[in-house]
Amino acid sequence: MKKYCALFFAIWVLVSCGEDVKPKPKGQLRLEYNSAKYEMFVSDCPFTFDKNTVVRIKQNADCGLELHYPKMKATVYLTYKKVNGDLEKLLIDAQKLTYEHVIKANDIAEQPYVNLRHKVFGMFYQVGGNAATNAQFYATDSTRNFLVGSMYFYAKPNFDSILPAADYIKNDMKHIIESLKWK
Numbered sequence: 299m300k301k302y303c304a305l306f307f308a309i310w311v312l313v314s315c316g317e318d319v320k321p322k323p324k325g326q327l328r329l330e331y332n333s334a335k336y337e338m339f340v341s342d343c344p345f346t347f348d349k350n351t352v353v354r355i356k357q358n359a360d361c362g363l364e365l366h367y368p369k370m371k372a373t374v375y376l377t378y379k380k381v382n383g384d385l386e387k388l389l390i391d392a393q394k395l396t397y398e399h400v401i402k403a404n405d406i407a408e409q410p411y412v413n414l415r416h417k418v419f420g421m422f423y424q425v426g427g428n429a430a431t432n433a434q435f436y437a438t439d440s441t442r443n444f445l446v447g448s449m450y451f452y453a454k455p456n457f458d459s460i461l462p463a464a465d466y467i468k469n470d471m472k473h474i475i476e477s478l479k480w481k
Contacts, residue, residue, distance in 0.1 A: 331370075331466050336473060343378060344443055348477035350470045365470075370463040371452040374471060379444040388444045392436040395446070396423045411437070411475055418478050424468065428456060432464040433471050439480050447471055 336348040343361035353374075356364040361378035379388055396406065404427035411420045420437035431448050438444045449467050451460055 331462070334466070334470060334473070336477070338477075344380075344481045345378070345445060346479050346481065347474045349474070353470075367463075367467060370467065372449060372460075372463060372467055373452075374447055374449050374467060374474075376474075377446045377448075379446075381438065381440075381442050381444050385438065385440060385444070388438070389436070392421075392434075392444075392446050395448070396425070396434045411435075413476070413478075416479050418475070418480070420475055422472060422475060432460070433468045435471060435475050437475050437478055443480050445478070447474065 332352075335351045337351055338346055339349040339355065340346050341357060341361070343357075343363075345361075349355065349365065350367075352367065352369070354366040354368065356366065358364065363376040363378075365374040365376065367373065381388065406426070407424040409422040409424070411418070411422055413419075417439045418437050419440060420435055422435040423433065425432050425434070431450055434446070434448045436444065436446045449464070449471060451463070453460070
């Protein structure tokens with residue numbers, strides 16, 4: 299009996315001498331989106347821009363727009379203001395809106411935008427981390443028009459989870475500012 303126990307123990311030691319078993323990592327959701335296709339958005343508002351064809355637009359009073367991305371559960375809010383000698387205040391308010399997210403943000407990257415041909419001047423902000431918004435911008439012609447854009451998701455911010463959708467919408471927001479024309 300001792301021989302069988304010793305033999306069983308020896309076989310067990312030889313068979314079990316492999317690599318440690320490690321649990322598999324959790325699967326990650328892979329989000330891919332079709333390439334963006336754009337069409338010009340024209341309304342009674344004093345500006346036009348190219349919008350993604352997947353966007354549903356809701357127009358509010360005073361030319362405020364909501365660009366809904368139903369599959370991504372996100373909205374880009376565009377707020378229009380007429381400049382009445384208060385450009386400095388509008389710029390401060392737009393910058394303040396962005397920097398309110400500094401508490402949750404890992405970083406905020408600023409990218410100036412200048413289009414002399416169409417008189418569009420602005421700033422594009424990329425907000426890294428678990429902030430409520432991942433991108434914002436403002437654009438102005440410096441004399442009459444001022445437009446602010448902000449992206450928000452319908453869920454608690456988790457930067458890693460929303461990164462593919464946030465990048466897709468950031469590209470759309472950049473396209474908006476690049477195609478923006480004042481009437």
